[in-house]
Amino acid sequence: MARVxxxxxxxxxxxxxxxxxxxxxxxxxxFATARSAAGQRLSDIFPTLIDQQxxxxxxxxxxxxxxxxxxxxxxxxxxxxxxxxxxxxxxxVVDFSDTFRLRDPDDYQRRRGKPHPAPELLSTAVYxxxxxxxxxxxxxxxxxxxxxxxLTAILPLWPLERAGLIADRTVIVDSKxxxxxxxxxxxxxxxxxxxxxxxxxxxxxxxxxxxxxxEQETGLHIIxxxxxxxxxxxxxxxxxxxxxPGVSLEEARAAYGxxxxxxxxxxxxxxxxxxxxxxxxxxxxxxxxxxxxxxxGRYIIVAALDNLLKGASGQxxxxxxxxxxxxxxxxxx
Numbered sequence: 001m002a003r004v005x006x007x008x009x010x011x012x013x014x015x016x017x018x019x020x021x022x023x024x025x026x027x028x029x030x031f032a033t034a035r036s037a038a039g040q041r042l043s044d045i046f047p048t049l050i051d052q053q054x055x056x057x058x059x060x061x062x063x064x065x066x067x068x069x070x071x072x073x074x075x076x077x078x079x080x081x082x083x084x085x086x087x088x089x090x091x092x093v094v095d096f097s098d099t100f101r102l103r104d105p106d107d108y109q110r111r112r113g114k115p116h117p118a119p120e121l122l123s124t125a126v127y128x129x130x131x132x133x134x135x136x137x138x139x140x141x142x143x144x145x146x147x148x149x150x151l152t153a154i155l156p157l158w159p160l161e162r163a164g165l166i167a168d169r170t171v172i173v174d175s176k177x178x179x180x181x182x183x184x185x186x187x188x189x190x191x192x193x194x195x196x197x198x199x200x201x202x203x204x205x206x207x208x209x210x211x212x213x214x215e216q217e218t219g220l221h222i223i224x225x226x227x228x229x230x231x232x233x234x235x236x237x238x239x240x241x242x243x244x245p246g247v248s249l250e251e252a253r254a255a256y257g258x259x260x261x262x263x264x265x266x267x268x269x270x271x272x273x274x275x276x277x278x279x280x281x282x283x284x285x286x287x288x289x290x291x292x293x294x295x296x297g298r299y300i301i302v303a304a305l306d307n308l309l310k311g312a313s314g315q316x317x318x319x320x321x322x323x324x325x326x327x328x329x330x331x332x333x
Contacts, residue, residue, distance in 0.1 A: 004320070013312045016308045037054050065091050068082075092324075095125075098147060101147070128319045130322060149224075153175075166242070174225045174227075174237065177234070211224050243297040244297050263329050264285060267287050279305050
């Protein structure tokens with residue numbers, strides 16, 4: 001049995017992670033930490049029968065632990081010391097934040113407006129997207145778990161870019177996310193009264209913090225417009241892309257043959273487009289491809305996933321399975 005630890009187990013992603021790990025036949029949870037909920041059990045704060053004890057980070061013991069998940073907020077002060085201590089003790093790390101997702105320290109400083117706190121780790125961290133970096137993840141000590149929004153842009157665009165079909169390097173990605181993507185911490189913008197029967201955009205254009213990893217992995221220039229949906233879970237992205245003039249639907253669909261053996265990526269039949277209920281509570285990313293004016297190369301791609309599973313905790317377990325030598329889909333199907 002592999003022993004794993006979880007830092008930040010009382011958030012939505014931590015809860016989903018524990019639900020998956022408790023049914024994993026090869027894993028034992030060594031500890032699960034929380035801040036204000038330390039000393040309580042998971043069943044005290046979530047509607048669940050899972051009786052996992054929550055402890056403070058100071059009580060977490062890395063002795064005999066094979067891997068840790070750090071489900072901490074972006075920029076959390078305690079994140080870097082936890083990651084460094086784990087790596088020094090030979091413990092592998094899957095990090096949920098965006099701290100290690102950008103490979104270039106200069107790119108990090110340009111986008112964040114400050115130097116990276118541990119640039120030496122950027123060269124060893126692997127971007128946690130198995131469909132693109134499976135072999136590197138198997139060898140990795142530190143994996144930067146992919147962001148949920150970026151997944152709905154990178155996986156649909158990468159095959160077209162790889163096949164040399166994209167003509168216009170500027171792509172528009174219009175995304176809609178359920179409120180769980182903002183986390184469980186109290187925030188006015190995610191209160192029921194602020195989200196019910198409304199629909200809003202935020203950090204549109206070139207300002208979202210996850211834009212960098214989208215461009216890093218696709219090599220494209222992306223205009224990104226995220227929106228907040230009045231639903232709990234799921235992301236749907238509509239992508240406007242210009243391919244080479246005259247590229248047929250059959251040729252464009254053929255590019256997605258690179259995903260033929262992938263367990264969690266589905267290209268839908270012609271004429272069918274994804275919707276949230278198709279992917280909620282599952283590990284699947286569904287992709288639909290629609291020609292608009294193919295003679296001019298204009299296509300629309302629609303992609304959808306569950307932001308808490310393929311977009312976060314399920315993706316983290318997929319990475320863990322690769323890092324620890326388990327079958328990649330264990331506990332995920």
